[in-house]
Amino acid sequence: MKIAEPTVGRLVQYHRLLERLYMEGQKVVSSQEIGESLAFKASQVRKDLSYFGEIGKRGVGYHVEKLYKHINEILSSPRKWKLGLIGVGHLGSALLGYGALRNDKVEISALFDNDKSKVGKVFFGVECHHIDDAAKIICRDRIEVVILAVPSSAAQSCVDSIVSSGCVKGILNFSPISIVTPADVLVTSVDISVELEKLLFYLKEEEKKK
Amino acid sequence: MKIAEPTVGRLVQYHRLLERLYMEGQKVVSSQEIGESLAFKASQVRKDLSYFGEIGKRGVGYHVEKLYKHINEILSSPRKWKLGLIGVGHLGSALLGYGALRNDKVEISALFDNDKSKVGKVFFGVECHHIDDAAKIICRDRIEVVILAVPSSAAQSCVDSIVSSGCVKGILNFSPISIVTPADVLVTSVDISVELEKLLFYLKEEEKKK
DNA sequence: GTGTGTGAAGTGGTTCACAGCG
DNA sequence: CGCTGTGAACCACTTCACACAC
Structure with a gap:
């Protein structure tokens, strides 16, 4: 599937934010919270993340470590x-x-x-x-x-x-x-x-x- | 009227291009030519320029000096x-x-x-x-x-x-x-x-x- | 109840296509 | 006849709204 350019840009920013949250020991994060930190709408965050399968838990949010590694994978390079x-x-x-x-x-x-x-x-x-x-x-x-x-x-x-x-x-x-x-x-x-x-x-x- | 952000970005690029054409002594330029130089569609160029009134001549194109000064005016600052x-x-x-x-x-x-x-x-x-x-x-x-x-x-x-x-x-x-x-x-x-x-x-x- | 996932609606920007003027 | 100006069609991205899973 083709991923839109603005989406890729936001993924990079989610990645950065999650890295920080992960380091800080936060376990779970909601689309709401991600949106507030990066000045995006929560619905935007959910839509972006949903392109890559169901990664969040309804009623709970996203598991920080899991989501971080998931986005890491998406943005990873085949080599240096x-x-x-x-x-x-x-x-x-x-x-x-x-x-x-x-x-x-x-x-x-x-x-x-x-x-x-x-x-x-x-x-x-x-x-x-x-x-x-x-x-x-x-x-x-x-x-x-x-x-x-x-x-x-x-x-x-x-x-x-x-x-x-x-x-x-x-x-x-x-x-x-x-x-x-x-x-x-x-x-x-x-x-x-x-x-x-x-x-x-x-x-x-x-x-x-x- | 509200001018869209991508339009402002392109205006800056038209401005740069026109400055060069003006220096080089070119008198007239078409939307086609501007588009080719900057990798935009000619229709895009015409739409952008039309926001500011009829500045081109049908059948001819845009007068370089006039268009340059016109865009200069649009982008001008009230002060330093x-x-x-x-x-x-x-x-x-x-x-x-x-x-x-x-x-x-x-x-x-x-x-x-x-x-x-x-x-x-x-x-x-x-x-x-x-x-x-x-x-x-x-x-x-x-x-x-x-x-x-x-x-x-x-x-x-x-x-x-x-x-x-x-x-x-x-x-x-x-x-x-x-x-x-x-x-x-x-x-x-x-x-x-x-x-x-x-x-x-x-x-x-x-x-x-x- | 809470927060995700997602089709559907909405918004904003681009491209088309052609009328209209020089 | 050529090239602009522009409404209409199109496309892409965003936002809404709500069903659904936990």
């Missing part, structure tokens, strides 16, 4: 994904140092940058290569996922060269531009300036109301 | 927003150095961190204060928008203290946790690890298909 990070500037190094990538599902195997002063250096234990060698190294090291943190002017040409390697299956794009890829390469984009602009737009709208 | 950034770690400093905040709609006025070794120092021309002084300084400097780039364990208490100042109208949250705020404080969240997990989930699904 090898990641490449292109662009070791401010944002790229932030991502490197950031918790999001210190995760047992992924492993950063290589860095790439066009700045020759960075090439050959090691950042957070990972070596930086020149961007021109990206396709070659991605193939050699069996890298399947690429995080793109380069300026918009460089984004598309980076994409073209790594896609040409034929090894890349997914791209997490942080460049403020929409990139084009063959249909078999999945792309998720995080556009920070769009998010900021959206917030500012609605702030302005709020102000106009008054 | 003053921003505070909480959390001058990897991600926070990346955001500081990053282009998204070098924008004539916003101005970073203050930084906050709980690390005493950072307090009193200046980063990218902006002084860092202790987080405990945040509410006070936010009021004093009339800061209305706060960017939150702290670990999830600290997020909610930061939110509570800055919201208590009564001056904050919007929060751009980068912490991997959902925060609760009074209804009159707008929140936009960018959850990098959720985005990564979503990508990995769909990569796994793709693999299962084969």
Whole structure:
């Protein structure tokens, strides 16, 4: 069955919450309680969880450990994904140092940058290569996922060269531009300036109301 | 009229594209062409643009300069927003150095961190204060928008203290946790690890298909 | 009684299809 | 004739409401 994107996003959040509840020793949790913690409707939580079979107990709630492990299974990876990070500037190094990538599902195997002063250096234990060698190294090291943190002017040409390697299956794009890829390469984009602009737009709208 | 969130996001992207086309000297553009550049359907582009009156010419397309200035107007701010950034770690400093905040709609006025070794120092021309002084300084400097780039364990208490100042109208949250705020404080969240997990989930699904 | 699971209804956003204007 | 503007159809996701299991 196809699981909708918003549902997957919420599953990740349930997973996080349950991990915490589990650590705290809580045994049982209701859809109501999950909803309040994460600002979702209880009915939404139940619907999301029901996609994967009857996991809760009527009149009781969900068993924290069981549900945690269940969602863990749903989100689990067949193996550790090898990641490449292109662009070791401010944002790229932030991502490197950031918790999001210190995760047992992924492993950063290589860095790439066009700045020759960075090439050959090691950042957070990972070596930086020149961007021109990206396709070659991605193939050699069996890298399947690429995080793109380069300026918009460089984004598309980076994409073209790594896609040409034929090894890349997914791209997490942080460049403020929409990139084009063959249909078999999945792309998720995080556009920070769009998010900021959206917030500012609605702030302005709020102000106009008054 | 209420403009839907996805529409606002696309407007920001139209704006960027038109700026480029305008610089390049292109005079006219069709919904078709905009759609191809940004990977949206032409009908979607036309619907989005039609919310703001008849701005295109039938049989011709949209006048680049006119449309650019029109969208500029829609997205314009009543004034420069003053921003505070909480959390001058990897991600926070990346955001500081990053282009998204070098924008004539916003101005970073203050930084906050709980690390005493950072307090009193200046980063990218902006002084860092202790987080405990945040509410006070936010009021004093009339800061209305706060960017939150702290670990999830600290997020909610930061939110509570800055919201208590009564001056904050919007929060751009980068912490991997959902925060609760009074209804009159707008929140936009960018959850990098959720985005990564979503990508990995769909990569796994793709693999299962084969 | 309590809280889940779920069909059905509702809501919001996208896409179609074509009338209408340049 | 070409491309926009737009009501209507469509689709996807959310919420409701209640039967059902504990």
